[in-house]
Amino acid sequence: MTGAEQLSAALLEVEDSIVWDFETGLATATGLQRQAEELGDDMLVARARLCRANLLMRTGDIAAAARQVYEIHDWATTHGDRRLRSRTHLACANVERLFGDLAKNLEHTLSAVELLDETATPFMQVWHRTKLADALAITGAMDAARPRYRQAEELARELGMPQRLAILLNNWAYAEYAADEFPRAQEVAARLQEHAAAHGIDLDPTALDTIGAIQIGNGQYAEAEQTMLKCIELHHAGQCDAADDLADYFLTLARAQRGMGATDRAQTSLDASRELCVERELHEVLVRVHQEQAELHGARGEFTEAFEMYKVFHAAHESLRARQREAQAQTRQAMFETAEAREEAERFREQARRDPLTGLRNRRYVNEELPALIAADPNLTVAIVDLDFFKRINDELSHDVGDRVLVQVAKLLETELAAVAPDGFVARLGGEEFLLVLPATPVPAATDRLDDIRRTVRAYGWREITGTLPVTISIGVAGVHEAPDLSQPALLSTADRNLYIAKRTGRDRVVSAQAREARKRTYRDLDAA
Numbered sequence: 001m002t003g004a005e006q007l008s009a010a011l012l013e014v015e016d017s018i019v020w021d022f023e024t025g026l027a028t029a030t031g032l033q034r035q036a037e038e039l040g041d042d043m044l045v046a047r048a049r050l051c052r053a054n055l056l057m058r059t060g061d062i063a064a065a066a067r068q069v070y071e072i073h074d075w076a077t078t079h080g081d082r083r084l085r086s087r088t089h090l091a092c093a094n095v096e097r098l099f100g101d102l103a104k105n106l107e108h109t110l111s112a113v114e115l116l117d118e119t120a121t122p123f124m125q126v127w128h129r130t131k132l133a134d135a136l137a138i139t140g141a142m143d144a145a146r147p148r149y150r151q152a153e154e155l156a157r158e159l160g161m162p163q164r165l166a167i168l169l170n171n172w173a174y175a176e177y178a179a180d181e182f183p184r185a186q187e188v189a190a191r192l193q194e195h196a197a198a199h200g201i202d203l204d205p206t207a208l209d210t211i212g213a214i215q216i217g218n219g220q221y222a223e224a225e226q227t228m229l230k231c232i233e234l235h236h237a238g239q240c241d242a243a244d245d246l247a248d249y250f251l252t253l254a255r256a257q258r259g260m261g262a263t264d265r266a267q268t269s270l271d272a273s274r275e276l277c278v279e280r281e282l283h284e285v286l287v288r289v290h291q292e293q294a295e296l297h298g299a300r301g302e303f304t305e306a307f308e309m310y311k312v313f314h315a316a317h318e319s320l321r322a323r324q325r326e327a328q329a330q331t332r333q334a335m336f337e338t339a340e341a342r343e344e345a346e347r348f349r350e351q352a353r354r355d356p357l358t359g360l361r362n363r364r365y366v367n368e369e370l371p372a373l374i375a376a377d378p379n380l381t382v383a384i385v386d387l388d389f390f391k392r393i394n395d396e397l398s399h400d401v402g403d404r405v406l407v408q409v410a411k412l413l414e415t416e417l418a419a420v421a422p423d424g425f426v427a428r429l430g431g432e433e434f435l436l437v438l439p440a441t442p443v444p445a446a447t448d449r450l451d452d453i454r455r456t457v458r459a460y461g462w463r464e465i466t467g468t469l470p471v472t473i474s475i476g477v478a479g480v481h482e483a484p485d486l487s488q489p490a491l492l493s494t495a496d497r498n499l500y501i502a503k504r505t506g507r508d509r510v511v512s513a514q515a516r517e518a519r520k521r522t523y524r525d526l527d528a529a
Contacts, residue, residue: 003039007032008044008047012121014028014051015121016121016124017123025055026052026056029051032048032051033051033052035048042079043079043081046084047084049072050069050087053072053091054094057069057094057095066099069088069092069095070092070095073088073089073091082115083120085115086128089109090112092104093108093109093131106132109128109134110132110135113129122161123161125159126159126161129151130148130152132148133145133148133152133175137175140179145175149172153165153172156168162199162201165195166196169189169191169192170206170210172188173211174213177214177217183218185217186214189210189214192211208227208228208230211227212252212253212256215227216259219259221256222256225253225256225262227256228253229253231249232249235249247277247285248273250269250270251270251288253269254269255292258296258299261299266299270293274286274289274293283316283319287313287317290313291310294313353365355410357403357407358406358428360413360426360427361425361428362427362428363428363430365425366427366429366488369425373439374488374491379440379441380440380480381442381443381477381480382435382436382437382438382478382495383435383436383438383450383476383478383510384434384435384475384496384498385436385499386434386475386499387409387432387471387472388472388503388508392469393466397469405462405465408460408465412453412456417438420438420441420449420452420453421439421441423440436453443513444514450477451475454472454508454509457471457473472508476496476501476511476512478495478498478513479512482494482513494513498513
């Protein structure tokens with residue numbers, strides 16, 4: 001197995017897993033990206049960057065992650081890799097969900113599923129459909145979400161993915177709970193527990209929190225308390241979930257205990273949740289703590305305190321919403337500024353590769369692009385074009401008229417070349433000298449086409465610009481086979497030498513090695529006669 005194949009396998013392991021230890025996962029993805037860069041494999045780099053961006057999002061650096069995700073998505077779209085595009089659409093969906101744009105979240109998730117084909121891994125087949133169901137659920141479309149959950153469930157069973165199925169059922173159960181469909185949620189949660197027991201899967205604290213919340217929704221407060229006590233015990237034992245989730249677990253436990261009428265225990269649990277919220281700056285959970293505190297005051301008949309706490313809750317809720325909107329705006333602005341800077345840099349780069357007078361490509365562009373074309377195309381032909389007696393136009397008519405002639409010649413060359421060699425390009429090398437590049441065009445055919453271009457330039461209605469002075473061009477042609485070392489300097493030198501011959505033999509003509517040989521044969525035939 002090559003280094004690239006080993007790296008691809010290591011990336012697939014990260015791509016097709018749900019990482020809970022975010023910091024370790026981020027370090028792993030960073031290392032894989034470094035290896036991909038050392039190999040110089042752009043696809044592996046893109047895959048590693050996406051792994052890293054997904055983990056950055058999980059650690060809370062949403063702005064940086066979002067910029068990277070959309071960059072990789074653009075790259076994948078440009079390069080047409082279907083599997084990577086599917087993965088980047090799912091990452092974009094996650095970004096938009098965090099921004100609160102549920103419509104775009106759904107749009108990207110749907111695209112992620114539509115791109116699934118035979119190249120998609122079993123993980124993708126199940127997980128992408130699960131996330132589409134999740135996206136439908138959070139928009140309130142549970143009737144549309146349920147068939148997607150069922151389809152993903154059937155696939156997970158068919159493909160033998162019990163761990164993935166457990167996560168899927170947890171998501172489905174929570175979606176039903178969030179839609180206030182408590183009996184349905186209870187039914188899915190029961191399937192989750194049966195599935196876990198049948199496959200020896202220990203439900204993690206996140207799943208137990210979902211089950212506890214559903215039990216509360218169905219009025220099973222004592223069962224919910226036991227579920228949440230076990231959930232918190234597993235968390236303390238080091239089960240894999242985010243450290244910040246503990247505040248949520250204590251809050252769910254408090255709600256269960258309030259439902260039981262055990263208000264003292266509920267207050268103790270709520271105080272533990274509040275302390276964690278303050279310590280870790282968990283503003284969203286703290287808002288719900290305030291709401292639960294108001295409910296707890298009401299349960300104890302402390303109506304004045306309950307009213308005051310409701311005011312605290314509403315103020316905190318509005319503050320949180322404002323903070324979230326500001327954070328989303330700042331992140332979107334950061335993404336916009338990055339994209340804008342990237343586009344501006346690309347504009348500057350494009351400007352630096354074009355001639356300001358004619359708009360044609362310039363010598364810098366030629367130096368960047370031509371060597372690779374020479375190496376890849378054995379039938380590549382180049383031609384150097386020079387205006388005949390151009391100095392006379394500048395001297396007798398003015399440099400402004402000379403510039404107008406250059407611009408018009410550039411237009412004619414570009415238009416005519418596009419008709420005969422659509423994949424080619426025209427560049428201005430400087431002064432009155434131009435370069436035409438004709439891919440996949442052997443010299444004999446190129447010479448004929450270039451002679452037609454020469455005739456077009458001569459026949460153009462120059463009288464309005466130059467009066468009685470004619471405008472003609474001389475062209476020197478060379479093919480890749482004439483540059484033994486396949487170097488740009490050798491190829492252009494040959495074309496330049498042929499241009500010199502065109503100038504010396506009367507101008508307004510096309511000269512190539514084949515044309516010279518044909519003339520020699522003609523002279524020999526005349527001598528023989």
